[in-house]
Structure formats: C-alpha cells, structure tokens
Amino acid sequence: MSTRKSLRILLLCVLAAFALLEAAALFVAWPRAARDGGWTVEAGSRKRTPAEIERETAALRRRIRALSPKGVHIIIDSARNTLTLKKGQEALLTAMISCGSGTILEDPSGKRIWVFDTPRGEFQVKSKLVNPTWVKPDWAFIEEGKEIPEKQEERLEDGVLGDYALGFGDGYFIHGTLYTRLLGRSVTHGCIRVGDEDLKAVYRAASIGTRIYIY
Amino acid sequence: MNRAETVTESRRAGQRRLGRALICIIACGLFHGGLAQEKNLLIQNRLAKEELQLAGSPSLYFVIYLETGMIILKSRGLTLQEWKIEKHNSWGDAPPLESVTLQKKSTLFPPRRTRIKPPDNEEEAAAFELDALELKDMPARFTLYLGEGMRIYVRAKADGFFPRLGNIGHFFAWYVWAPMTNLSSELRQKPFAALQIVLSHKEDAQSLYWALPDGIKGLIYPL
Numbered sequence: 001m002s003t004r005k006s007l008r009i010l011l012l013c014v015l016a017a018f019a020l021l022e023a024a025a026l027f028v029a030w031p032r033a034a035r036d037g038g039w040t041v042e043a044g045s046r047k048r049t050p051a052e053i054e055r056e057t058a059a060l061r062r063r064i065r066a067l068s069p070k071g072v073h074i075i076i077d078s079a080r081n082t083l084t085l086k087k088g089q090e091a092l093l094t095a096m097i098s099c100g101s102g103t104i105l106e107d108p109s110g111k112r113i114w115v116f117d118t119p120r121g122e123f124q125v126k127s128k129l130v131n132p133t134w135v136k137p138d139w140a141f142i143e144e145g146k147e148i149p150e151k152q153e154e155r156l157e158d159g160v161l162g163d164y165a166l167g168f169g170d171g172y173f174i175h176g177t178l179y180t181r182l183l184g185r186s187v188t189h190g191c192i193r194v195g196d197e198d199l200k201a202v203y204r205a206a207s208i209g210t211r212i213y214i215y
Numbered sequence: 216m217n218r219a220e221t222v223t224e225s226r227r228a229g230q231r232r233l234g235r236a237l238i239c240i241i242a243c244g245l246f247h248g249g250l251a252q253e254k255n256l257l258i259q260n261r262l263a264k265e266e267l268q269l270a271g272s273p274s275l276y277f278v279i280y281l282e283t284g285m286i287i288l289k290s291r292g293l294t295l296q297e298w299k300i301e302k303h304n305s306w307g308d309a310p311p312l313e314s315v316t317l318q319k320k321s322t323l324f325p326p327r328r329t330r331i332k333p334p335d336n337e338e339e340a341a342a343f344e345l346d347a348l349e350l351k352d353m354p355a356r357f358t359l360y361l362g363e364g365m366r367i368y369v370r371a372k373a374d375g376f377f378p379r380l381g382n383i384g385h386f387f388a389w390y391v392w393a394p395m396t397n398l399s400s401e402l403r404q405k406p407f408a409a410l411q412i413v414l415s416h417k418e419d420a421q422s423l424y425w426a427l428p429d430g431i432k433g434l435i436y437p438l
Contacts, residue, residue, distance in 0.1 A: 025394035029306040060263035068293035079425040102348030105331040122273035145333040186347040
C-alpha cells in the first residue's frame with residue numbers, strides 16, 4: 001500500500017472518530033431542562049400550597065420594588081456618557097457628560113498605579129459645593145510630568161470644576177468642565193463632568209442623600 | 216348471539232377501552248401540568264428570594280429572563296438597562312437556581328487600556344491626544360464564565376458577509392467546543408451548563424460587555 005493511500009485512510013479514520021465523538025458529545029450535551037426537567041427544588045417547599053407560594057413570591061417582589069428610589073435620583077450610563085435625572089419613573093433631564101477614560105497611570109517610582117475608571121454601583125450625594133476648588137491629587141502632577149508639591153496651597157486650583165460640585169465619596173465628584181467639546185467622550189480621571197446648564201439643574205434638584213446609580 | 220351482535224359488542228368494548236385510555240392520558244396531562252406549574256412557582260419563589268438578597272446590596276446585578284428574552288441590569292431592584300435577546304439556546308445542565316458570579320470575560324481580542332506616559336517637556340504636555348477606552352472598543356463576541364461550569368456565549372446577530380465570517384469561530388465554539396467540554400465534564404462528573412445568547416445589534420453586545428464587570432452577580436430565570 002502506498003504511503004499516500006495509508007495517509008488517506010488514516011485521515012478518514014481520524015475524521016470518522018471525530019465525527020463519532022462529536023455525535024456523542026452533542027447527544028450528551030442535550031439541554032437537561034428540555035430532556036428531564038433537571039430542576040432541583042428544596043424539599044421543604046413542597047409542603048406549601050401553590051397559592052401560598054404565589055403569595056410569598058408576590059410579597060418578595062413588593063419588597064424588591066420598595067428598595068428602588070421613589071424621589072429624585074441620578075442615573076449615569078458610563079458607556080454612552082449620559083446622565084439622566086429622574087423623579088420616580090419620570091425623566092426630568094438627560095445630559096451629555098464625560099466619564100472615566102479607563103487609562104492607567106503609573107508612579108515613576110513604580111509603587112503606585114491609578115486606573116481612571118468611574119466607579120459603578122449605587123452611591124449617594126455626600127456633599128454639595130458652590131464654586132469648588134480642585135485640590136490636585138498626586139496623579140495630576142505625575143500626569144503633567146511635574147514634581148509633587150509639599151505644600152497643600154500649591155495643590156489648589158480654582159475655576160476648573162465649574163460652578164458646582166456634588167461629591168459622592170472617595171474623592172469622586174459630579175462637576176462642571178472647561179472642556180465642553182469633549183462632553184460625550186470618556187476623558188476624565190473617574191469624576192463625572194457635566195455642562196454648565198445641566199450641572200445647575202442637577203445641583204438644584206439633588207440634595208444630600210440623593211441616590212446616584214452608575215453603570 | 217349472532218355475528219352482527221358479536222361485532223357490535225366488540226366495537227363497544229373497543230370504544231370503552233379507548234375512552235379509558237383517553238381519560239388516563241388527560242388525567243396524566245393534568246397531573247403533569249399541575250406539577251410543572253408548581254415547579255415553576257417554586258423556581259419563581261426561589262429566584263425572587265435570591266434577587267431580594269442581591270437588591271439588598273449597593274452593587275449592580277443582572278437578571279436574564281430566558282422566557283421573555285430579556286437581560287436586565289439592575290441596582291436595588293431598579294432597572295438601569297435592558298437588552299433584548301434575539302435568540303438563545305443551551306447545552307448541558309439547566310442554569311443554577313441561585314445567584315451566579317461573573318468570574319471572567321473571555322474574548323479573542325480583549326480591549327486594552329492605554330498607559331499614560333508622563334510628558335518629558337512643556338510641548339509634550341500641551342499636546343492633547345484622546346486615547347480612552349470607549350464603547351466602540353468593546354468586543355461583540357465574548358464568553359462569560361460564571362463558575363460552577365456555567366458559561367454564556369454572547370454574540371450579535373450577523374448581517375453581511377464579514378460579520379458572518381467572524382461568527383465562524385463562535386459557531387465552532389458553540390457546536391464543537393462546548394459539547395466536547397460538556398462530555399469531558401460529564402466524564403469527570405463536574406457540572407457544565409452553556410447558554411448562547413444572540414443580541415440584535417453589535418452595540419447591544421458591546422454595551423453588555425461594558426456593563427458586566429468581573430465579579431458582578433446575577434440570576435438566570437429558566438424557560
């Protein structure tokens with residue numbers, strides 16, 4: 001038998017074996033839910049009547065709904081860079097914003113690293129400031145290639161955060177911007193930049209404790 | 216008894232047997248339907264308990280409703296974003312009736328974060344270049360690994376030649392790799408459940424990738 005023919009037979013055998021294996025795999029992988037129900041439910045639950053279970057489920061759903069905000073709250077979509085101010089189900093305002101750029105900055109010493117993401121989850125307005133002053137953190141100096149100052153006064157910068165700022169913890173703020181042309185893009189170091197008029201409306205509507213949802 | 220009476224009698228007996236068989240089938244159907252309904256109520260109940268726990272924390276969580284074909288991102292029970300599932304199918308075990316945690320996202324070309332290089336001089340500092348991680352950089356085909364052998368293959372519906380070509384890898388992952396992995400898991404007596412979700416638009420898949428960070432918890436309501 002020639003080598004070529006042997007190779008052909010070997011290849012066919014391998015393909016046939018693979019086809020068989022694939023057929024077996026597809027058979028075994030058939031979804032359990034469709035084949036045998038597969039669900040395991042706690043044994044104790046069977047003692048309750050369907051009506052009781054239904055009532056309990058409805059009560060659980062009411063408790064879940066009760067957790068969501070009824071008053072003014074802020075929803076931030078960091079993917080599309082939009083802010084929606086809502087009161088219950090009603091949207092009061094939708095604004096273009098700028099969220100975290102997702103970039104990374106490393107301290108030249110290699111000891112510290114910053115990831116400029118906007119945090120996600122539920123937060124609350126913790127502070128409300130008028131004409132805020134930016135206290136430049138270390139990363140701002142490192143990013144600009146400057147020495148980190150020792151005196152606190154050298155860190156203060158007026159006019160860059162707009163007319164208002166709403167703090168929501170860990171040094172993150174919803175504030176104004178000088179770079180309005182970049183609204184709608186992810187450019188910040190984690191804070192949320194809003195245009196002047198929209199920021200004014202958000203500042204007026206929100207109070208300490210107003211919930212902020214960021215995703 | 217003449218021949219005609221014998222035939223009539225045997226016909227009646229046949230009809231009686233048929234009637235009994237039909238009653239048995241209907242009774243079995245009703246019983247099975249009742250059991251299925253009870254099972255569904257228990258599943259809804261158990262998942263509602265799980266969701267109450269998730270909604271009790273300030274973290275985001277997701278809920279996949281296979282029956283209605285929706286994925287919802289929530290916080291405190293509040294719907295933040297919804298995605299419509301165009302098509303879905305599954306292999307292996309049914310999804311667990313408890314909260315699952317996203318352990319990792321896997322994709323062929325994961326988005327890369329840019330490292331900022333501090334400028335060496337004033338000129339460099341003045342030159343601004345926007346290099347951010349944005350929605351358009353997110354992949355539209357990826358796999359979510361949820362632990363306990365549960366994984367979700369996500370892709371956007373392919374329209375056009377190149378997107379279809381791009382789905383070939385996904386096709387092999389779903390029809391060859393996933394069943395083979397399931398077989399291997401079966402042999403090692405390990406759990407395996409795979410779900411394939413097809414979303415209508417590329418941007419939907421990209422925004423889903425964005426919205427689900429590693430560690431996020433979620434629930435899957437079965438069919």
